[in-house]
Amino acid sequence: MIPIVSIKNLSLRLSGQEILRDISFDLQAGDYVCLVGPNGSGKTSVLRCVTRVYSRWLGEITVLGKPVRSFSQRELARHLAYLPQADGIAPPYTVEDFVLMARYPFVNPFRPPSAEDREAVEMALRMTELWSLRHRVVRTLSGGERQKVYLAGAIAQQAKVLLLDEPTTFLDVPHQEDVRSLLHRINRQSGVTILAATHDLNAAVLSANRILALREGRLLFSGSPEEFMTTEVVRQVFGFAPQFVRHPQVPLPMIVPSPGGGAT
Amino acid sequence: MNRWAGGFLVIVAVALVVLGVTPFAGGNWIVPWRATGPESLVARQILFELRIPRVLIGFVAGAALAVGGVAFQAMFRNPLATPYTLGVASGASLGAVISFQCGLAFSTWGFSTTAVFAFLGAMATLLVVYAVAMWRAELSVATMLLAGVAMSFFNSSLILILQYLGDPVQVFHAFRWMLGGLEGTIGYDDLKVLLPVVLLSSVVVFALRRELNLLALGDEWATARGVPLMKIKALLLFVTGSMVASVVALCGPIGFVCLIAPHITRLLVGPEHGRLIPAAALLGGAFLVVCDTVARTVLAPTEIPVGVITALLGGPFFLWLLFTRPLSWEWLS
Numbered sequence: 001m002i003p004i005v006s007i008k009n010l011s012l013r014l015s016g017q018e019i020l021r022d023i024s025f026d027l028q029a030g031d032y033v034c035l036v037g038p039n040g041s042g043k044t045s046v047l048r049c050v051t052r053v054y055s056r057w058l059g060e061i062t063v064l065g066k067p068v069r070s071f072s073q074r075e076l077a078r079h080l081a082y083l084p085q086a087d088g089i090a091p092p093y094t095v096e097d098f099v100l101m102a103r104y105p106f107v108n109p110f111r112p113p114s115a116e117d118r119e120a121v122e123m124a125l126r127m128t129e130l131w132s133l134r135h136r137v138v139r140t141l142s143g144g145e146r147q148k149v150y151l152a153g154a155i156a157q158q159a160k161v162l163l164l165d166e167p168t169t170f171l172d173v174p175h176q177e178d179v180r181s182l183l184h185r186i187n188r189q190s191g192v193t194i195l196a197a198t199h200d201l202n203a204a205v206l207s208a209n210r211i212l213a214l215r216e217g218r219l220l221f222s223g224s225p226e227e228f229m230t231t232e233v234v235r236q237v238f239g240f241a242p243q244f245v246r247h248p249q250v251p252l253p254m255i256v257p258s259p260g261g262g263a264t
Numbered sequence: 265m266n267r268w269a270g271g272f273l274v275i276v277a278v279a280l281v282v283l284g285v286t287p288f289a290g291g292n293w294i295v296p297w298r299a300t301g302p303e304s305l306v307a308r309q310i311l312f313e314l315r316i317p318r319v320l321i322g323f324v325a326g327a328a329l330a331v332g333g334v335a336f337q338a339m340f341r342n343p344l345a346t347p348y349t350l351g352v353a354s355g356a357s358l359g360a361v362i363s364f365q366c367g368l369a370f371s372t373w374g375f376s377t378t379a380v381f382a383f384l385g386a387m388a389t390l391l392v393v394y395a396v397a398m399w400r401a402e403l404s405v406a407t408m409l410l411a412g413v414a415m416s417f418f419n420s421s422l423i424l425i426l427q428y429l430g431d432p433v434q435v436f437h438a439f440r441w442m443l444g445g446l447e448g449t450i451g452y453d454d455l456k457v458l459l460p461v462v463l464l465s466s467v468v469v470f471a472l473r474r475e476l477n478l479l480a481l482g483d484e485w486a487t488a489r490g491v492p493l494m495k496i497k498a499l500l501l502f503v504t505g506s507m508v509a510s511v512v513a514l515c516g517p518i519g520f521v522c523l524i525a526p527h528i529t530r531l532l533v534g535p536e537h538g539r540l541i542p543a544a545a546l547l548g549g550a551f552l553v554v555c556d557t558v559a560r561t562v563l564a565p566t567e568i569p570v571g572v573i574t575a576l577l578g579g580p581f582f583l584w585l586l587f588t589r590p591l592s593w594e595w596l597s
Contacts, residue, residue: 048484051487051488052487053483053484053487053488072492073487073490073491073492073493074490074491074492075490076490077488077489077490078490081488082487082488083488084484084485084488089481089482089485091481092534092535093477093535093536097477097536101474101477101478101489102489104474104475104478104489104490104491105489105490107474109471109472109474110471157489
């Protein structure tokens with residue numbers, strides 16, 4: 001089976017600094033992959049290379065078997081929906097307008113949005129339970145609601161692959177659970193492939209079927225959540241020895257903080 | 265009914281009233297129903313050969329400046345960005361000063377060479393900014409703004425040298441040109457040049473309204489949604505740049521309209537560019553015509569340069585808005 005996204009020997013330098021080195025992995029259709037690693041390990045950069053926010057990388061990235069550079073940016077956005085890290089923007093648009101803007105790769109510049117576009121927006125707003133907030137201005141919403149709006153945008157793009165950068169980082173626990181269950185449904189029910197960069201290791205192993213771990217721009221680990229959640233792997237990637245407890249519902253170890261901090 | 269529709273209607277009404285009333289206003293008011301008899305031939309000539317063309321060119325120029333401001337503020341995610349920020353005004357002024365100081369300012373085939381020099385100066389400046397930003401940073405917003413500001417200072421210094429060493433009479437001509445104004449408008453020749461340029465460019469900017477909505481969120485978001493950044497930025501830069509350069513070439517660097525008109529319009533019709541672009545065009549047009557009417561009326565028969573009036577009227581009004589209304593152009597939190 002052709003991987004839906006394939007990355008081979010991806011390297012990136014920015015301003016003379018090596019950011020990524022020789023990264024290779026595939027995403028198969030239906031995968032839910034979490035990209036983990038310490039701050040500055042290159043998680044966001046991988047997503048930016050795939051979506052061509054960065055253009056000066058070396059290596060080979062293919063989407064549906066075709067080189068990513070052979071797509072126009074609009075075509076690419078029909079296959080890949082990318083949700084950048086959402087700090088620093090506060091859209092002055094209404095929720096509905098904002099989500100409708102995600103239909104950009106499909107709309108004709110000289111026509112108003114089609115019925116199909118409207119339907120996609122309504123479906124995304126209902127899935128994220130934002131329908132009743134659709135006339136609110138995004139910047140007036142809470143952080144959790146905003147994050148759901150951004151996610152609704154990515155859903156309305158109706159792409160086969162969702163690339164998410166820290167989709168739950170700034171959210172309180174109920175909102176984190178909300179977003180995770182939504183992503184789970186999108187993945188299982190609609191068969192959307194997900195690649196999410198995240199700091200939250202417990203959430204990552206609970207959601208994903210595969211974990212990729214980066215450190216200093218290199219891919220150190222690729223494997224199942226069970227294989228990842230071992231003292232050895234976590235120490236190798238993050239440089240600290242975690243304390244594990246067993247999750248009460250699933251056979252997976254969870255990392256808990258140590259009482260005094262500073263686990264070694 | 266959309267909550268912004270009211271604001272749009274207000275702007276349309278204001279524009280219509282301004283266009284309907286201002287041609288009759290002046291040092292001598294022309295009363296429409298007395299301008300029909302044979303004895304009022306002069307009044308009719310003033311109306312049709314001077315005032316109506318002047319009002320029309322003011323409206324078109326104001327609209328172009330406002331649309332240019334809207335496009336640049338969104339593209340640069342900066343409430344202060346205008347085509348002038350990238351050196352369009354200083355480049356045009358340099359071109360105009362060269363034409364005056366080198367004895368090349370004359371009219372031929374209905375064209376003033378000063379306008380041609382000004383247009384070329386503005387476009388040359390834009391090209392340099394584009395080349396630097398393209399080569400260094402793939403049209404990054406910050407690099408373009410810095411290159412634009414650097415070019416503005418550079419142009420201004422060249423202007424100062426030329427003015428310092430130049431012939432005093434020409435220095436005054438150049439100084440007067442740089443204040444901006446519409447008093448050179450006689451008949452419809454300028455309008456025949458400006459109107460098609462402004463119409464065509466504004467249609468292009470309007471066709472790019474969705475791209476502008478996304479660019480206002482930032483380059484990364486726009487790319488994520490499928491906007492081909494480099495193409496769109498280059499297109500916007502040169503289409504709006506040449507539109508504003510044409511206005512400056514014919515009317516001089518009239519300040520403040522491209523800064524203030526987009527902000528006022530955004531307060532009235534919201535930040536969505538599908539509404540913002542046409543509304544800003546109408547409001548910018550009406551604003552410049554009102555300012556020009558004041559400029560030619562208050563001290564009649566002496567005229568005040570309209571660039572002085574735009575800031576004099578617009579500045580306090582804008583400050584009042586800043587005090588009383590929410591800041592709707594804050595894209596950044």
